[in-house]
Structure formats: structure tokens, C-alpha cells
Amino acid sequence: MKYPEVRNYVGGSFVTADRPLLDVYDPSSGAVISRVPLSAADDVDAAVRSAKAAFPAWAATPIKERVQIFYRYKALLERDIDALAALVTEENGKIDSEARAEVLKSAELTEFACSLPQIAPGEVLEVSRGVECRIERFPVGVVASITPFNFPNMVPNWSIPNAIALGNCMILKPSELVPLSAGRIAELLAEAGLPEGVFQVVHGGKEAVEAICDHPGIAAVSFVGSTRIAKVVYRRATAALKRCLALGGAKNHLIVLPDADPEMASTNIVASMSGCAGQRCMAASVMVAVSSTDHIIDRMKAVASRMVPGRDLGPVISAEAKTRIETYIAEAEAAGAKVIVDGRTTTVAGREGGYYLGPTIIDYVTPDMRIAQEEVFGPVLVIVRAPDVDKAIAIENASPYGNAASVFTESGGMARYVMERASAGMVGVNVGVPVPREPFSFGGWNDSKFGVGDITGRGSIEFWTQAKKMTTKWNREAGVNWMS
Ligand code: NAD
Numbered sequence: 104m105k106y107p108e109v110r111n112y113v114g115g116s117f118v119t120a121d122r123p124l125l126d127v128y129d130p131s132s133g134a135v136i137s138r139v140p141l142s143a144a145d146d147v148d149a150a151v152r153s154a155k156a157a158f159p160a161w162a163a164t165p166i167k168e169r170v171q172i173f174y175r176y177k178a179l180l181e182r183d184i185d186a187l188a189a190l191v192t193e194e195n196g197k198i199d200s201e202a203r204a205e206v207l208k209s210a211e212l213t214e215f216a217c218s219l220p221q222i223a224p225g226e227v228l229e230v231s232r233g234v235e236c237r238i239e240r241f242p243v244g245v246v247a248s249i250t251p252f253n254f255p256n257m258v259p260n261w262s263i264p265n266a267i268a269l270g271n272c273m274i275l276k277p278s279e280l281v282p283l284s285a286g287r288i289a290e291l292l293a294e295a296g297l298p299e300g301v302f303q304v305v306h307g308g309k310e311a312v313e314a315i316c317d318h319p320g321i322a323a324v325s326f327v328g329s330t331r332i333a334k335v336v337y338r339r340a341t342a343a344l345k346r347c348l349a350l351g352g353a354k355n356h357l358i359v360l361p362d363a364d365p366e367m368a369s370t371n372i373v374a375s376m377s378g379c380a381g382q383r384c385m386a387a388s389v390m391v392a393v394s395s396t397d398h399i400i401d402r403m404k405a406v407a408s409r410m411v412p413g414r415d416l417g418p419v420i421s422a423e424a425k426t427r428i429e430t431y432i433a434e435a436e437a438a439g440a441k442v443i444v445d446g447r448t449t450t451v452a453g454r455e456g457g458y459y460l461g462p463t464i465i466d467y468v469t470p471d472m473r474i475a476q477e478e479v480f481g482p483v484l485v486i487v488r489a490p491d492v493d494k495a496i497a498i499e500n501a502s503p504y505g506n507a508a509s510v511f512t513e514s515g516g517m518a519r520y521v522m523e524r525a526s527a528g529m530v531g532v533n534v535g536v537p538v539p540r541e542p543f544s545f546g547g548w549n550d551s552k553f554g555v556g557d558i559t560g561r562g563s564i565e566f567w568t569q570a571k572k573m574t575t576k577w578n579r580e581a582g583v584n585w586m587s
Pocket of ligand 1: 249250251252253258277278279307308309312313327328329330332333335350352353383384478480506551
């Protein structure tokens with residue numbers, strides 16, 4: 104094994120959890136590179152106790168002082184980008200340029216947290232003579248962040264800098280499929296000067312997540328992962344009377360109108376469906392081709408066929424994921440859809456054990472097929488044909504998900520028409536991956552997000568803090584009335 108057994112991080116030290124171990128794979132070779140413990144309720148409890156002990160001093164530290172840690176942390180992410188990106192590539196499989204972009208995105212998220220003293224000060228107003236109302240934001244306490252496999256560095260950093268800069272102490276529960284990056288994040292936060300106990304890592308799966316949801320010492324839980332588990336976590340955490348923000352899966356529709364710029368549309372759509380091997384919650388999943396768009400589809404075929412797995416896209420996360428994706432494709436084909444770019448026969452020389460799948464485009468898919476409805480989470484794009492834009496919007500609206508949607512057109516009026524009607528929290532025009540960048544917030548609608556607020560940017564401030572409303576009167580001459 105290249106890496107020693109992964110350990111939890113509690114109270115500023117790495118600790119061994121004496122629990123069953125799960126193998127950690129390098130998806131590009133199928134080799135076991137480490138083992139991760141499946142922590143239990145006692146391990147979560149130890150982390151909560153440590154976080155609780157650190158909380159009073161950290162909450163009492165002025166925010167301007169707290170963010171100094173994150174200025175340093177951002178510089179450390181940049182200093183170590185080569186190694187951090189290499190680790191992401193090793194445990195997740197994505198190619199180097201994607202892994203670097205992920206780490207740079209972590210730095211951008213941290214930059215936003217550094218600006219929180221400017222963005223999140225309180226409010227004050229003299230509401231009547233001598234009487235003042237003021238709102239101050241307080242941290243909620245010990246919070247937890249549960250993250251998925253597809254961005255081992257970036258998704259933890261969606262919550263870490265903001266939640267901690269706003270005065271909370273955090274327990275991170277990373278995906279057991281990609282546990283290595285979390286240890287490096289803990290080390291860098293410590294190097295940046297974060298006091299012991301403010302940040303902990305508890306590894307594991309279902310049991311650890313359930314313990315987090317149930318633990319009375321945890322006040323808030325953020326979750327990012329599939330819709331099935333988002334629902335479980337949201338129900339369980341809120342049943343335990345915690346605040347919870349649970350981001351789920353996606354089925355993003357790109358509506359392509361005949362007037363779209365063929366070059367821009369084809370390159371953006373293929374990049375969106377194949378980037379990170381399609382394992383992005385913002386990936387293009389369904390292209391709704393309105394009327395005559397064959398000239399764009401022909402270009403997409405050419406762009407996708409030129410891509411070389413192993414160089415331009417990485418493997419999917421596991422052998423099971425590869426089989427699941429291939430099953431979706433075979434089922435659609437059997438139901439009459441036409442595979443116009445087929446990535447199923449892909450092998451990468453020297454990495455025959457890797458879980459590679461080339462970009463796959465399937466035309467003439469109908470909205471009733473499973474592949475058009477469910478999240479495939481691989482480099483697969485289905486094309487559903489629609490006679491007009493209203494039918495295309497109806498197809499998008501029928502999806503239970505609502506993470507992202509995009510329209511490709513040269514008409515500003517049509518772009519606005521689709522953006523207003525798409526049932527998704529993040530919409531784009533001529534953009535394959537309409538991720539809102541800081542200070543804008545990340546978060547979908549419908550079955551792609553449960554809870555109020557967003558996980559990044561300004562939208563996260565409400566989630567990671569509680570507002571105290573203070574009313575003071577210093578004017579002795581002020582009369583007494585029913586509001587006094
Ligand atoms: P997942 O739901 O399988 O796992 C997410 C987390 O839940 C992990 O930490 C895992 O350990 C835990 N978990 C797994 N099974 C559990 C169970 N039965 N009970 C309790 N906890 C459990 O998701 P994944 O496969 O790691 O990630 C891919 C999914 O995440 C996709 O659906 C993708 O769309 C979604 N995702 C969404 C966003 C977003 O912003 N909406 C971002 C990234 C990924």
C-alpha cells in the first residue's frame with residue numbers, strides 16, 4: 104500500500120480508530136492505495152467533545168483574527184498545489200488539470216471566507232429616539248460537514264472556511280472512497296495556525312453519518328452527495344432538531360436551440376458532459392435538441408471522438424460505477440436509442456485495471472427511458488429531441504432534480520425565456536457548467552437540495568450563524584409605550 108492506514112483527526116492529532124477497515128483504490132489502476140476506518144458513534148463522540156472544548160475560545164476570537172488563519176491557509180493551498188492535486192488524482196482519478204482546478208477553487212472559496220468581516224458585520228438602527236436595534240451574528244456551535252467522493256478537496260472547502268471563519272468548530276466526514284485529501288487539509292489548517300479542536304476529521308460511512316445526525320452536541324449538518332442519502336440525512340438530522348442543508352444529485356438539462364453558435368455549443372456541451380468523467384453534479388446529462396440541431400450534434404460527435412481517455416478524461420470512481428453506467432447505456436440501446444459516440448470499449452495502455460469509460464453520446468433517447476430520468480454520473484450525454492422550446496422546457500421541468508440547466512442560443516430574448524422557466528437553482532446561457540462563483544452561492548432546487556440557504560457564498564452565512572436581535576435604550580426621557 105502506498106499510504107498508511109488513514110486515521111481520524113481529533114484535538115489536533117491523528118488518532119487510530121480501532122474499527123473495520125475499507126480498501127481505498129486508485130481508480131486509474133484498480134490498486135489498493137490505503138485503508139480507511141469505518142468509524143462508529145464513539146469516534147464521533149470523541150470528535151464532538153474535542154470540538155466542544157475548543158468552541159468557547161474560538162467563538163470569542165474576533166472574526167478579523169479568525170480569518171487571518173484562512174489568509175495563511177489559502178497561501179498554503181497555493182504553495183502545495185502540485186502535491187494536493189496529485190493526491191486528488193490518485194484517490195479520485197480525475198486528470199491533473201481538473202485536480203489543479205479543484206484545488207484552485209478551494210483557494211477561491213477560502214478567499215471568500217477571508218472577506219467575511221467585510222460581508223457579515225451586524226446591522227444597527229435607531230428605531231425610535233434613544234432606542235437602538237442591532238443584529239449580531241453568532242456561530243451555531245459544533246457543526247458537521249459530510250462530503251461526497253467527486254471533489255475530495257473542493258467540496259470539503261465549500262464548508263470549512265466559511266463555517267470556521269464564522270466561529271464554529273467543525274467535524275468533517277469525508278467520503279470513505281476518497282479519504283486521503285482530508286488529512287492534508289487538517290495538516291494545512293494546523294500549519295496555518297488553527298487552534299486544536301476547531302477542526303476534526305472522522306472517517307467512515309453510514310454508521311458515522313448516522314451518529315453525526317443523532318449526536319445532541321452537533322448543532323448543524325451540511326451534506327453533499329446523492330439525493331437518496333441527502334433525504335436520509337435531512338430527515339434524520341432535522342428529526343434530531345438540528346439545522347440541516349443537504350445537497351443532492353442532479354440531472355442537468357441543456358436546451359440547445361437551432362440558432363446556437365455551433366462551435367461554442369459543441370465544445371461547451373462535450374466539456375460539460377465529459378469533464379471529471381461526468382462525475383460532477385453540474386455535468387450536462389440531457390441535451391434537449393430543439394428542432395434542427397443536427398449540425399451541432401455532428402460537431403459534438405467530432406469533439407467527443409477526439410478525446411483520449413487517460414489523457415483528456417480520467418476513470419470513473421469504481422468498478423461498480425463503471426458497470427452501473429454501462430448498464431444504463433445498454434438498456435437505452437435495447438430500448439431503441441442510438442449510441443453515436445461509444446466509450447464502452449475504452450482501455451488505457453498500461454492502466455488496464457483502471458475504471459475507464461470514454462465519452463458516450465446517445466441520440467434519440469425518449470423522456471420515459473431510465474437513462475433520461477436518473478442520474479448516471481459518468482461521461483454520458485443523452486439527446487432528447489423536442490419540436491419547440493416550450494416542449495423542451497416541459498421536459499426539463501418534468502425532472503425531479505433541479506441543480507443546473509443551460510440554454511444555448513444567440514437570442515437574448517430566448518435565453519431569458521428559458522432561464523425564467525427552467526426549474527433549477529443554477530441556470531446558464533451558452534455555459535456548459537453554470538457554477539456561480541463567489542460571492543454568489545452554490546445550490547440547486549427541488550430534489551437537488553433540501554433545506555434553506557446555500558452552501559457557499561453569501562447564502563451560507565445564514566446557515567452557519569444565528570442572529571441575535573438586541574434592543575437597547577439609553578434615553579431616560581423616552582416615554583414608555585407597548586413596545587418599550
Ligand atoms: P453518496 O450519497 O453515496 O455519499 C455521500 C456521503 O454520504 C458520503 O460521505 C458517504 O459516506 C455517506 N453515505 C453513503 N451512504 C450512506 C448511508 N446509507 N447513510 C448515511 N450516509 C451515507 O454520494 P457520492 O456517490 O459520494 O457522490 C456522488 C453524488 O453526490 C452524486 O449524486 C452527485 O450529484 C452528488 N453531488 C452533489 C453536489 C451538489 O452540489 N448538489 C455536489 C457534489 C456531488
